[in-house]
Amino acid sequence: MSKLLQSPSKDFILPMNITEELEKYDYATKQKFGSYCLIYEHFDTNEWYEFKDCDFEAKLEEIIPKVSIQKVLVLCERHLDYLHVFLNFFATINQKQYPPKHFIPFLISIVPLLPIKWISKFALHIDDVRYTYLFLTAAFNSCIMVKPGLLQLLQRNQEIWDKYVKRYKIEGSEHYVTILQHLVEYRTACKELIDYKIEYKLADYLKCDKEEFMLKMVRQSDSPVKFLKVLKAQIIPYCQANQLDVESLIVKGIPKKSYDVPSKLKILSDYVSTLRLRSQFISDMTYTSDEELQQIKDYAKQNNLAYEPNPHVVESFENKPRMAFRARSGSIGLMLPSTTGGANIPAARLNTSSSKAGPLKPPTRSDGWKRSPSIELEKNKGSNDNYSIIADGKADNPAAYAERLHKFRNSKEIRPIYDLAETYAIVVSYDDFQETSTRIKLFDQLIKQDGWDNFTTICQVLTIQPSDLFEHLNTTDKYFNCGKDILPKLLNITDRWNSSQFIKYLDTAVNNFWANLPFTEFAELWINALQNIYTKVKPESVDYIVFLSRVVNTAQFLTDATQQRTLINEYQKGRTLEELAHILTDFGQEQAAKFINKKIANYSEAQFIEDYTSKDIRLVSTAVLQIRFMEDKQAAVTILQHLIPKVDGQEYTLIAYAYALLYDLDFPCQSQLDILNKLHSGAKVFVNFHELIANPLETLQAATNTDTIQGILPIAKAMNINEDKLVVHVMTNKMNSQYFDDYKQYVKLLRQKSQEELIKVVVPRLKPEEQPQFFQSLGMVEQQRKIQTISDLSNNGLSEFSTSELLNNPKKLIIELYNKTALQDQLGKRLHKIVERIASRYSINPKVYKPEIIKPWLSAEYPPFEESKNILDPNSTEQLYAADKSAVQQALFVLRTWTILDSLSWVKRFIEEEGIPYRAKARGIACLFSIGDLVTLQKTFGDIETLNAEYKYTILAAHCQAFGHDFTPEQMHPDKIEETFKELQDPWAQSIRSAVFLDRDDELIPLFTKLAEGRKFQCLQLIARVQSQRVILDKSVSEALILSISEAFESLLRKDDGTKAAKSRQQKILRTVFRVMSIIPQFDYVIINGQHTPLEDAMKLLISSGLSVYAADITSHMTELKTRRRGIYSLVRNGCYDLALEYGFPSEQIFEIILETDLKAATETMVDNSFIQFTNWMYRQGDKAHLKEVKNYLKDQGRTREIKRMKERFAKIDAENEK
Known part of the structure; x- marks a missing residue:
């Protein structure tokens, strides 16, 4: 027998000297001792002393990858001070070894303790999207905090994150608000994947363009039956919810599929109704014979569709295999996991080495297909389908591919593909080249190959949109280190629509400059970048940019790097130039101090206008500084009024800046600012502002066309111009289509139904069959x-x-x-x-309806509630907090659609309103703590400790009102609460006392006994929030907790409520029980039916009631070796062999108990994996007698093949031993 377990009936006895020492240990050491026993499942004095004195953080890092996942979870509960170590473990866990079901429920139970920044990163690494959704939902709920202690929880989360970042060198943390936005996006994406039964990892799905994603789903079904099944169950519902055009996707994806023609025509009839798309569908259809061609012609004739056979689409061959989606040899494949569990699907094929395609058999053609494709393609180079044939990505080598494309090189669609083959020896198909992801991947490859000197040429060849390029650069860390090379290149592609993306890149690149370059080497580069973009940025950003250049310029006066960094950091924190001048003076830099905030004597209006319009950012900063120095505000207004007409009418930012200066001087010009903001953001809009003010309608009409209409309509609205006039102008003067579909988007923009000009001009253009839809749209x-x-x-x-x-x-x-x-x-x-x-x-207007929605939620009365002593029923206090949480959750859902500052400002005004109920004020404060992080709250409110205390006493006063007692928040203070409550001894009053006295041991300890009488679950929850060792180790507290835990046991055994809600509540209670077991000293009994029941007997009751999993959970939390071994014995003795092994209990103990109890039953019921472990162990132990018994049992059970497999396994063991 093993020394670990001489006999299951003999208890483990701890050495006397250790027992005495344990009594003297502090709480932390006792916790460590329990964990030692849990990890090693035995006791050795020297080993314990070594464990006690070790670097526990490093020890945990060493141990947790080696123990079972269940032990990891228990250790995590026991040592939350080292939570950062466990977060690193979960972030790198092998999910094939430990699928999410093993650890996500645990993480959900402690999610309030998890830093939101870690949650955001970790959510993308969960393999199973269902568990990702559950985890994110729990995270959202944990962000909605309503119980007292909001600040403490935020501080603790920040402390954990700081430890995690420091220990594991984590980089790239985003702002709190950005993270919350990501979580909303992640959760919505998870719901889509679950609702539409799309088997895809969240991280991969988020990278997809939704339309391209659906198009791939349309194209990947290899039979019409499979396609229709996917179409009905997934594609149509998904497209409807995401505003995607199903018909267009079908037309793009189905005509060239290798389906038979009748099947494709059936899909066309059932799912495509738009006339133009129907015509396109049959025009693009492939066929294999004259018979199928005739079927298409007959269909077109029956449905009044114009059809001419197109010899330029790729026909399907009779011997063509089904779509396999395999990557070609020597290619760079952007692989998408198959949603059907099959092979991966390549999204792109980029041949970077010569590879020989396999031969294709000659196709069986109809007479219409005999001419050379190249001859026909010359005549129809404008078709996307033709481009797909010309540049199909199939070539023996890049040179051969370039030679084939040579005659089409003047086509703008083919030219970049030709250049890639000719100049860079890269083969890519036209279809793949249309994918942005493909071009971005090629960009990375070519930049690495040719360097940044060829940046412009590479971008021109790849036709990458600047916005896509900026997004890529801003999400790829390696490019921030190349800022010195990249910035001058990026300035050439920066405009007013992507300037914010450039600024984002610039900010990160500059941070890298600080770390890697002397200031003098990058200051001019920085100033040059600001010079080039200050007229392009959003109007609200220009002041910051202009004076940032002045600050950077001033920093060049300094020679001390610390002073340079301090100066710029202080400006970025919001310091004024005057304050910066004082800082420079403190540095002893008098010259720099004078320069940065220099007032120029006799600075004239003419000089101001000349400097402001010079387009030199340094002169602009000087001009603005002087206008702000002027004491005569009316004179300043006059100068600015004289300036504005002198500024170029398309320099919206500079004009808006001038108006902003006027606005600061209390000059009414908000309408001009609104117009300029819309001009700046308007897509493809280039309107002269001065002409617009002089002749609004004529100027906008001259600038309006199909490309600019969407950008110009907001401008028209801001200027009170009838938007319909512009819409009608576009439809009548800038369009000449015969199809209603082309006008549909513009008809939707109309405000008035009656548009006679449209009827006179547009209707005659339309084909007869298109006119009814147009009339209907105008009249409705x-x-x-x-x-x-x-x-x-x-x-x-x-x-x-x-x-x-x-x-x-x-x-x-x-x-x-x-x-x-x-x-x-x-x-x-x-x-x-x-x-x-x-x-x-x-x-x-959202600014009107959103506050009208939020206020009633925050002010809502508490619903009726009842008090119950049943632990499965939420008590009255829980019901009140649930109502508070629901109100806060609803409010936050809308508040988070605003900017963080707008949200905080609105809530701040709301809680400061006179006469609002305590509950509304408390809920408002709870919103504040859920909207912003600590830094933002500190900046906005200053003393957040006071705000936190105000919340605590206000929410408690609100609850008192709900119970019929009109107390004030001041009466909830610890020094006044007893005087306030006097004789109040109701359970709700004890709950409020516990919240007030959480940090006062003498008052808190008696409350546990009182809570255990009527609010046992709250008693358990309370100990998890206590930090005091004195309270945790108090005997009366332990007795109260055991009484509460016992009630949880009895609720399990009663099985008196099997509803989903009751089971969910029970799970919550049990997780709290496990948490408590990890906190308090080990106990060895519970009270069942009024009787003290040893834990091992309680385990038997659970197992006999079919609750063996709970018995295993409870045993896994036991740290006293005697009690733990008794628990293991109860599990194994009652047939829970597999469960005991799954929970990571010592296999040797389990197997020895089996040998001493019921070997036959184990042989019959063990699952294969457990049985293999068991028999291999016996063989290695040389236990031939028991193995013989096993073989006999197997024979009796008719499992002769298992005997053969056993022999094979033993032979492998012998072979390994010989090695």
């Missing part, structure tokens, strides 16, 4: 909006809101949608998009 603009709204609601499963009352009152509809809390969880970000579309459709 309002109805069309309703139809669109009904469609939005229906596509997202919200048809119940499509009532006449709500459709006629869209504002009320929006409020009703937001009022339904379940929709916030169900739809997430999609609900905001639905509401935004409705609001935009009816021109409803």
Whole structure:
């Protein structure tokens, strides 16, 4: 027998000297001793002393990868001070070895302790999207804090994150608000994947363009039956919810599939209704014979579709294999996991080495296919399908590919593909080249190959959009180290629409400059960048940029790097130039101090205008500084008024800056600022501001076309110009289409139904079959909006809101949608998009309706509640906190659609309103702590300790009001609470006392006994929040906790409520029990039916009731070796062999107990993996007698093959031993 377990009936006895020492240990050492026993499952004095005195952080890092996952979870609960170590373990866990089901439920149970920044990173690494969704949902709930101690929880989370970052060198942390936005996006994406049954990892899905993603799903089905199944179950619902055009996807994906023609025509008839798309579908269809060609012609004739056989589409061959989606040899494949569990799908094929394609058999053609494809393609180079044939990515080598493309090199579609083959020896197909991800991958390859000197040429060849390039650069760490090379190149592609992306790159690159270059080497580069972009940035950013250049310029006066960094950092923190001048003076830099805030004597208006319009950022900063120095504000206004007409009318930023200076002088010019902001952001808009002010309608009409209409309409609205006039102008003067589909998007923009000019001009252009739709659209603009709204609601499963009352009152509809809390969880970000579309459709201002929604939520009365002593029923205090949390959750859902500063400002004004109820004020403060991080709250409110205390006493006073006692927050203070409550001894009063006295041991300890009488679950929750060792180790507290734990045991055994809600509540209680078992000293009994019951007997009761998993959980939390071994014995003795092994209990102990109890039963019931471990162990032990018994049992059971497999395994063991 093993020394570890002489006999299951003999208890382990700890040496007397160690027992005495344990009594003297502090709490932390006792915790460490329990963990030692849990890890090693035995006791050795020298080993314990070594363990006690070790670097525990390093020891945990060494141990946790080696023990079972269950032990890791228990150790984590026991040592939350080292949570950062466990976070690193989970972040790198092998999910094939330990699937998410093994650890995500545990992480959910401690999610309030997890730093939000870690959650954001970790969520992308969870393999199973269902567990990702559960984890993110728990994370969102944990961000909604309503119990006292908000600040302490935020501080603890920040402390854990700081330890994690420092220990494991984590980089790239994002802002708190950005992280919350990511979590919303992640959760919405998870819900989509789950709802539409798409098997995809979250991280991969987030990288996909949704339309391209759906197009791949359309194309990947290898049979019509499979396609229709996917189409109905996944593609159509997904597209409806995400505003994607299903018909267009079908037309792009199906015509060239190798389906038979009747199947493709059936899909066309059932799912494509738009005339133009139907014509395109049959035009693009492939066929294999004259018979199929005739079927297409007959269909076209029956459906009045114009059809001419197109000899330039790729036909399907009779012997062509089904789509295999295999990457070619020698290619760089961007692989997408198959959603059907098959082979991976390459999204791109980039041949970078010569490879020989396998031969294709000659196709069987109809007579119409006999001419050379190249001859036909010359005549029709404009078709995308033709480009796909010309540049199909199939070539023996790049030179041969370039030679084939040579004759088409003047086509702008083929030219970049030709250049890649000719100049860079890269083969890529036209279809793959259309993918942005392919071009970005090529960019990385070519930059690495040719260097930044060829940046412009590479971008021109690859036709990469600047916005896509900026996004790539801003998300690829290696490029921030190349700022010195990249910045001058990026300035050439920066415009007013992507300037914010450039600034983002610049900020990060400059941080790298500080770390890697002397200031003198990059200051001019920095100033040059600011010089080139200050006229392009958003108007609200120009002041910061202009004076940043002045600060950087001033820093060049300094020679001390610390002073340089300090000066710029202080400016970025919001210091004024005057304050910076004082800092420079303190540095002893008088010259720099004078320069940075220099007032120029006799600075004239002419000089001001000349400097401001010079387009030299240094002169502009001087001009603005002087205008701000002027004491005569009216004179300053006059100068600025004289300036504005002198500024180029398309320099929107500079004009807006001038108006902003006027605005600071209390000159009314908000309307001009609004117009300039819209001009700046308007897509493809180039309008002279001065001409616009002089002749608004004529100027906008001259600038309006199909490309600019969307950018110009907001400008027209800001100037009170009838937007319909511009829409009509575009449709009548800038278009000449015969199809209603081309006008549809512009008809939707119309506000008025009656448009006679459209009827006179546009209708005669349209084909006869197109005219009815056009007439209908003009006569039903309002109805069309309703139809669109009904469609939005229906596509997202919200048809119940499509009532006449709500459709006629869209504002009320929006409020009703937001009022339904379940929709916030169900739809997430999609609900905001639905509401935004409705609001935009009816021109409803979000600044009006959102506050009207939030205030009633925060002020809502508490619902009726009841007090229950049943641990499975939430007590009255829990019900109040649940109501508070629901209100805060609803409010945050809308508040987070604003900027963080707008949200904080609005809530701040709300809680400062006179006469608002305590509950509303407390909920408002809770919103503040959930909106911002500690840094932001500190900047906004200053003393957040006071805010935290105000919340605590206000929420407690609100709860007192709910119980019928009108106390003030001041009366909730620790020094006044007993006087306030006097004789109040109700359970709710004890709960409030426990919240008030959390940091006062003498008052808190008696409360445990009182809570254990009627609020046992709260008693358990309370100990988890206590930091005092005195409280944790107090005997009366332990007795109260055992009484509460016993109630949890009895609730399990009673099985009196099997509802889903009760089971969920029970899980929550048990997780709390396990947490408590990790905190308090080990106990060896519980009270069941009023009787002291040893834990091993309690285990037997659980197992006999079919609750063996809970018995294993409880045993895994036992740290006293005697009690732990008894628990293991109970599990194994009662047949839970596999469960005991799964939970990581010592296999040797388990196997010895089996040998002493019931070997036959184990042989019959063990799963294969456990049985293999067991028999291999016996063989290695040389236990031939018991192995013989096993073989006999197997024979009796008819499992002769298992005997053979055993012999084979033993032979392998012998072979390994010989080695």
